[in-house]
Amino acid sequence: MSKSCILKHFGSYAELEPCHEDLLCSLEKSPRKINAETVLCHEGDIAEAFYTVLSGWLFSYRNMEDGTRQVLDIFVPGDVIGLREFAFTHRLTSVAALTEAEVCEFPKSRMAEIFSNSVLLSSLFFAIGAREQAVLLERLVNLGRRSATQKLAHLTLELLSRLERTNTFSQNEFRMPLPQHVLADALGLSTVHVSRTFTELKEEGLMFRDNNHIQIPNIKRLKDFAGFSPYYLNESVPLDSRN
């Protein structure tokens, strides 16, 4: 849990000057701890704040009328939760924690402040929103036109790739604290089929999972298999740091 995870995250998109850093840091005041399995907010609640994720994993989801559920976002440290609700009075999804986590609440109204004080930070937030769209887009492709094995491999690679933006680790293994029923709800599959799919990936030697621990013996092979190209996560327009 480094001092400012959001700084590290935002800083990976643009050169930040002290004035920007101060403004960003002020969005991480008074962190709040939440336990695993705890619901942070509910679909339909009044949405008056965003959250930055300091540590831990969270996810957003929608409960369907037929008792089914769709998982929509997975949040890791450095992410901002709820940006899209800037345009809405009520929450579009519920959000819950997957692990113990720390989040910092900051009110929507602070966005106006950002828009009026800094062109760079305005651009930066706009760019973050654009990247969120790119992630959703890729998930749409995943759900629409890939097989269960590809879906699972692709989502795993997406998460690994996003973690690599701010962390470095052994490249071919990492912890992914998503139980199979959450993966199922994220990929539009049944839990049983997620299990089958893991054993299939294991039998193919593409990917191994043991108790949330993922191992990928040959990343390139898995990427080819899943049709994963990371440019939608890692390529970005350099933003100018004046003002």
Added chain:
Amino acid sequence: MSKSCILKHFGSYAELEPCHEDLLCSLEKSPRKINAETVLCHEGDIAEAFYTVLSGWLFSYRNMEDGTRQVLDIFVPGDVIGLREFAFTHRLTSVAALTEAEVCEFPKSRMAEIFSNSVLLSSLFFAIGAREQAVLLERLVNLGRRSATQKLAHLTLELLSRLERTNTFSQNEFRMPLPQHVLADALGLSTVHVSRTFTELKEEGLMFRDNNHIQIPNIKRLKDFAGFSPYYLNESVPLDSRN
């Protein structure tokens, strides 16, 4: 084709003053006509401009390695094409016209101008991006957790709802110029199954289609059936018009 479609569209989100209108109108200089079936830009191209849609329908898509295709956005008059590529140097998807259409190109660099000149317009563009996210989110739910009939009904209702924001018409019928293979690629289905699904909806009396013309005898019944709630399209935060 009214004089400024984008004004009408943006104006439905916030009270615009003359200075904002001037700025927005300047994004609709020199419209360019494109024919149906024409490709406007290709995935991987350098992305240096957005487009506003003056008239006609377009769609964005991704061609997959296995010859398959995923349709990602459907654009109608008033929409902005390519906003999400603000954060990328290359296009994430290809875009093509469904009907004869008119679009206006404006360079990405104009966004900086907007960010530095008007807090209201900054907020507005941010809000448009947020709404685009909400649409993608709902599509994710659609692909992940709904049956083929619900998917088709839901997408139809989404489009009707979006058109109603700036147009008014007979409420239960409209023109939806999407051939079945485009619907299939948007919903992750086969063309054959889209056809089956239309006849099923017809047999249930929920929805009729003849040559791109859609009729919905009982909107409420169809919305209930599809699990469609329009708040993600029509509810919005009022934006302040100072500056």
Added chain:
DNA sequence: AACATTCAATAACATAGGTTTTTGCAATAA
């Protein structure tokens, strides 16, 4: 007219993934 092309409907058959159920294995509680 004759022909080609596109789009949609239909049928017959194949399969990926869903459902239900049983089992095993940890981790925690009693």
Added chain:
DNA sequence: TTATTGCAAAAACCTATGTTATTGAATGTT
């Protein structure tokens, strides 16, 4: 130790949707 609970694996069976083909209607082309 013995229950209890929560995941995950596996098996058997079911169904929604995919695939391949055929046909017809509408439209465009020569």
